[in-house]
Amino acid sequence: MSRSWVEAERAMVRRTRLRISALVALAITVLVAFVGGIAYTAMVHAQDAQVKRELRYNAQFGSPSVPPGCxxxxxxxxxxxxxxxxxxxxxxxxxxxxxxxxxxxxxxxxxxxxxxxxxxxxxxxxxxxxxxxxxxxKRYQLADRRHLLLALAVAEICGLLAAAVTGMGVGRGTVAPLAEALARQRRFVTDASHELRTPIARAYTRAQLLARRAAAAGLPVDHRAGLDKLANSIRGLGDVVDDLLLSARLNEQSAGPDGQAVDLAALAEAAVETEGERAGERRITLTVDRPAGPLVVTGVETALRRAVDELLANAVRHTPEGGRIDVRLRRDARGYVELTVADTGGGFDPVEADRLFDRFHRRPAGPDRSFGLGLALLREVVTRHGGTVEAISHPGRGARFTLRLPAADPGVVAGAGAEEVSTGFR
Ligand SMILES: Nc1ncnc2c1ncn2[C@@H]1O[C@H](COP(=O)(O)OP(=O)(O)OP(=O)(O)O)[C@@H](O)[C@H]1O
Ligand SMILES: [Mg+2]
CATH class of the missing domain: 3.30.450.20 (PAS domain)
Incomplete structure (x- = not known):
């Protein structure tokens, strides 16, 4: 487990403890102040009434030579x-x-x-x-009042000590196991991803080898193209595993993009090409409209590829046979690179537009292999890259998803290519 996780989890336990202690302390203070305030007011009131009663009685019946006490x-x-x-x-x-x-x-x-x-x-x-x-x-009455205030102060101090003990107890009993469970979950992700890397890398090498041999043996073009696509798909699998490792390694707070230059236009084109086969099977027309030059953003290429893949996969899934999916890329006036995926499917209920991005939100009667996770993960990726994602629906006529990512500044663009993302599978 990386040091940053340990520190982040310790900090989380500490923060939660402090927050719980502060809340308990506040509750106790409010309670002591409320009860104490009522008790003090009642005492002052009763004392004053008693003193005045006695004074009036003494004024009427008392004697200056034998006055009552005080x-x-x-x-x-x-x-x-x-x-x-x-x-x-x-x-x-x-x-x-x-x-x-x-x-x-x-x-x-x-x-x-x-x-x-x-x-x-x-x-x-x-x-x-x-x-x-x-x-x-009134000296004895005043002394009684001081004693009451002292008792309230002692009660408050005991309450604050109880708050501190509660915070520590809750931290140990509740938050620490939670942090431990999170750590175990991350460890599982890293271990599993790491174990998968080697077999995937081997499969990738073999697929590449087969593709090369197929070319050397003069196999038909479509066979060779098929082998190339197989190698590309395995590489995509490897990228996903690498990305899982990368995001598990990063401390959540500092998990920003890695600062590599990614040409979103080229990435979208490659994704459309990969998805083209599936779309073709269902006679869906898939088009890309992009400006001539690159549209560079700063980020993690594999994560961005997964985001674009997810939009295309959803569009293909929701577009009926013979439909159309248009991917459009442009740089907007505010310095964002905008990617739009518009389909001619059934769309969704517009009131759902925001909820689509919640984890496990899916159409109730949707396909079996729909988990409602894709858009939630996509939004995490986009947010981590400082961007936004928006969904618009025209029920019965289609849906449009728009990603906006901050365009890389010219310095990064100039260095693009020099800082290629290393995934180990290319
Ligand atoms: N292009 C689209 N047209 C219409 N509805 C869509 C479209 N894309 C997403 N949705 C709706 O948003 C829901 C959530 O999408 P999301 O990608 O998160 O999950 P999913 O595709 O159902 O499952 P998976 O976890 O496999 O991605 C879908 O179930 C669907 O109802
Ligand atoms: Mg999906």
Whole structure:
């Protein structure tokens, strides 16, 4: 297994772990914030209600000399303040509030931060010319609130630890086997492709040898052409196997085209020639319309050949006897090489146009040997080459598939031929 796969799979496991941890952490944070927010609000509300109740009671029935815990009482009568002769916190009573309550006859309530704590101060007239001010020190209530916040913070930290452990556990238990299965699948593809290479190469050599001997022995032209085609088909098989090896070797993220110059026009012409025999058997007219010069794109020749072969094979499959398939190549104004395969078959339902490229999407009543994979693989190839593929249907009149691939820049075109794709079968 190549190093890049191992690294890519490790990175995938790491990314998935992180993502799962982050999601669990987010869920726990939201939960803690929600539950904590409700608990904190309820606590503050209950504490405030309790304190106010007590203050009002003490204002009515309390005595400045024996106030309840955390409370101080000041009674203003005839201009004199009675503080019960017990120690009071600095800054109290609030003379302004006592006077204002006396003058207005209204109750004044305020919260004050002082002496490192918070006080709730209630000033109100209490009959017989008296004005009472009750002061409550909220330090224990504030301490309770801090304890609640601390408990929530501890719960959040435990939650984050649980999130990290979950991420690691899920990574090990779920993602790692998945990565392992992917690795095994790739290993199978490379091993099987590699084992097939040698017998295919041998068959190719033999077919070439036979073709040469046939030429030397002066066999009829159609026999010799048949042997040439046989050799070409075996070479195509070898290309497919090489391509499988190549795509399995490449790291998925970096699996771009190899940067070889491919003349798409020549490639399409060769593909049409190969397909011509099958089309001829069904009396289908197959034409190619291309400009005089090459139309060069950058990419993997074998993969591009498979893409063009797939379009032609589909067109032949869906065109009735006596029909017509037109292959057209041109360079468009946006710098793309465009290849169109138009047939005169039954077409497909236009709403299906995008779904045709999904894996295993096939016409329900289609032929037995239809797997619905060809167009999905074609789209992968085209996307890897930075291109697009589009399907248009005229139901009952035919379908048209258009490939667009970025044209190679002039530097690559000039070097074309020098950097031939090496497949080992040519
Ligand atoms: N030229 C066409 N005309 C009409 N329908 C088409 C044409 N080409 C493809 N289709 C529709 O698209 C579907 C998917 O095509 P695709 O090439 O992915 O699979 P397939 O040809 O059915 O099977 P295979 O996996 O062997 O290629 C086909 O089943 C068919 O319904
Ligand atoms: Mg197909």
């Amino acid at each position: 409370t101080w009482l000041f009674v203003l009568a005839d201009g004199v303040i009675d503080d019960g002769l017990i120690p009071v916190p600095p800054g109290f009573p609030l003379h302004g509030d006592l006077d204002a309550a006396r003058v207005s006859g209204q109750t004044i309530e305020r919260e004050i931060e002082r002496n490192g704590t918070e006080y709730l101060v209630l000033s109100q007239p209490s009959g017989a010319g008296r004005t009472v001010q009750t002061v409550f020190d």
